[in-house]
Amino acid sequence: MNEKQKRLFDLLVEIDDICKENNIDYCIGGGAALGAIRNNGFLPWDDDIDLHITRSNWEKLYNLISENPEILPKNRDLVCMENTKYYRNPIARYTDTTSTVIHLAQSIAAKSCGEQVEFFILDPIPNIEDGQEEHIKHMRAFLEILSPTFMTSKHIPLNEYEEHKKLVFKYYNEIQKKGHSTILDEIYEKYYSYPLEKADNLYLRWGNNEIIFKTEDYTGKRYEEFEGKKFPVPKGLEDMCRVQYGDSWMYVPEKDDQIFHFPLINSLNHSFEEYTKIYLKQINQEETLKNYEKLKQLNIDLHIPRVKSSLEKIRMKGFIIIRELYKKIEINDYNPKKLLEEGEYDVLNKLFADYYSVQLDENCKTFNLFIEIDKNLLKIAIENKIKQGTYFISRNILDICENNFELDEDLKYLKDICDYCRTLSVAIFDNKDIETVENTLNKAEDYCENLVETYRARLWLELNKLNEKDYNLIIDEGNKMLEDFPTDGEIMAYIAEALYNIGEMDKSSKMYYEAVHNTRNGLIWKDAKKYVGIDRLAEDVQNAN
Numbered sequence: 001m002n003e004k005q006k007r008l009f010d011l012l013v014e015i016d017d018i019c020k021e022n023n024i025d026y027c028i029g030g031g032a033a034l035g036a037i038r039n040n041g042f043l044p045w046d047d048d049i050d051l052h053i054t055r056s057n058w059e060k061l062y063n064l065i066s067e068n069p070e071i072l073p074k075n076r077d078l079v080c081m082e083n084t085k086y087y088r089n090p091i092a093r094y095t096d097t098t099s100t101v102i103h104l105a106q107s108i109a110a111k112s113c114g115e116q117v118e119f120f121i122l123d124p125i126p127n128i129e130d131g132q133e134e135h136i137k138h139m140r141a142f143l144e145i146l147s148p149t150f151m152t153s154k155h156i157p158l159n160e161y162e163e164h165k166k167l168v169f170k171y172y173n174e175i176q177k178k179g180h181s182t183i184l185d186e187i188y189e190k191y192y193s194y195p196l197e198k199a200d201n202l203y204l205r206w207g208n209n210e211i212i213f214k215t216e217d218y219t220g221k222r223y224e225e226f227e228g229k230k231f232p233v234p235k236g237l238e239d240m241c242r243v244q245y246g247d248s249w250m251y252v253p254e255k256d257d258q259i260f261h262f263p264l265i266n267s268l269n270h271s272f273e274e275y276t277k278i279y280l281k282q283i284n285q286e287e288t289l290k291n292y293e294k295l296k297q298l299n300i301d302l303h304i305p306r307v308k309s310s311l312e313k314i315r316m317k318g319f320i321i322i323r324e325l326y327k328k329i330e331i332n333d334y335n336p337k338k339l340l341e342e343g344e345y346d347v348l349n350k351l352f353a354d355y356y357s358v359q360l361d362e363n364c365k366t367f368n369l370f371i372e373i374d375k376n377l378l379k380i381a382i383e384n385k386i387k388q389g390t391y392f393i394s395r396n397i398l399d400i401c402e403n404n405f406e407l408d409e410d411l412k413y414l415k416d417i418c419d420y421c422r423t424l425s426v427a428i429f430d431n432k433d434i435e436t437v438e439n440t441l442n443k444a445e446d447y448c449e450n451l452v453e454t455y456r457a458r459l460w461l462e463l464n465k466l467n468e469k470d471y472n473l474i475i476d477e478g479n480k481m482l483e484d485f486p487t488d489g490e491i492m493a494y495i496a497e498a499l500y501n502i503g504e505m506d507k508s509s510k511m512y513y514e515a516v517h518n519t520r521n522g523l524i525w526k527d528a529k530k531y532v533g534i535d536r537l538a539e540d541v542q543n544a545n
Helices: 003-021 030-039 055-067 132-146 158-178 180-191 237-243 273-280 285-331 336-341 346-360 363-368 376-387 391-402 409-430 436-442 446-451 452-464 470-484 489-501 505-516 520-533 535-543
Strands: 028-030 049-055 076-079 091-098 100-104 116-125 201-206 209-214 221-226 230-235 265-267
Touching: 003 049, 003 091, 003 116, 003 273, 028 030, 030 049, 030 230, 030 237, 030 520, 049 055, 055 116, 076 100, 091 446, 100 273, 116 132, 132 158, 132 180, 158 180, 158 285, 201 346, 230 237, 237 409, 285 346, 285 363, 336 346, 336 376, 346 376, 346 391, 346 470, 346 505, 363 391, 376 391, 376 452, 391 409, 409 436, 409 446, 409 520, 436 452, 446 452, 452 470, 452 489, 470 489, 489 505, 505 520, 520 535
Parallel strands: 028 230, 049 116
Antiparallel strands: 028 049, 076 091, 091 116, 100 265, 116 201, 201 209, 221 230
16 A cells, blocks of 8 residues: 555545444445455555445435534544535545645535545436436436536437436526525435335446446445455445446556546645635635536537537548558558458457557447448457457447447347357356356357357366366366467466466466466456465556556
């Protein structure tokens, strides 16, 4: 832990003690939960801690502290929209007042501006047949009106946005007549009190993010180690990570994809009041909020033309990239289909690198923008990633395709292959479901027999069967698989685990070393540290610095 993370950990321990002593259920969530199951601690780059709590448990905690403020340790505060006039955020924050972390969205209230752990509230919502869609529309509008400094729904599909805008402006008009707090209270009372026992889903919403979790995944909890201490996590945490972070949740991102927060001011050694008292003298909080809201309403009005303009720029960039792709094929006299058949994945990765980059751009995924490309090349680009064990990349592209045109038989087949790979991934990493893995492998089509995902699943199955295991057979099978996939770190890791179980420590250590340098699967990195003491995560951080 760095110094910032130590401060955050202290806050976590304090709030955990308060919740345990008062029978308040919560779970660590977000990056902290991901770190708990991937490396039993902070993600090295992480600079905050998220907690998940249901609305009823949040209200219990809020009422407890409101009625007994002495329960909080010295230099601590609980800041939320319920108790702070100018705090316009759905996230509640438990704050260290001796430090400073000032973000624009929190600066006007000038309260929750220190190191903090954040409570993300999970709200029950109706099932689809009971009006879920309409319910969520009003919850979106509530958050849009609540938050004055940024748009909270700019990532919803454009065909839904016009209706969202009309509803938000309807509420803004009502605010002019009844007042801001009155309208928010009315929406809150109606849409944030749905009974948990009727809800199959929980709605988590903050900033630009909108996530729907299964109630059964969150209900009930287990305990995972986080920096040497056990903390509660949801029973179905792996399923929730897959919803929140995608099918690659178990993989450690490269440095460029790691998420950092960039506050306006950040100091561990100074109380945020040293800063806030300076600028609060210079502004009128009420007028500042009103000005922000005027600007926001303008941005809401201009959102669709701005998005269309951005997408047109991406489309033009894609057009240029595809032209360059055709040129590369011609100049180098490439036969992409033959390269795929011969397993020349490095060549194909370089050839399609710019295409993957633009087609998987966040805006393309959000707004389903398809970059026009020859269908045969599209299929090769998709199959190329499947054959390398990164089906989730292919599935992302196929999802965009499916939202733009009807898939032909070849693309449908590739989608089925992605679904097959995903079924294995969920069964192995989320549920440790031996029966599903075995049934899926038994029903696999001929094409799937030689996929790296199949090879990995076979070894995993042999290692996890309940009957007596033949580790030497696993080692022999794994080494044969490496002849087909000589650089696959996950196959290597299963061999290393088998070697460990027969006491071949030196061989296991060498194989784990090769494994962790040929995969970014954090669960394998975790095993390598646990079994043979190889800390690949620490090495990764050192190399990044």
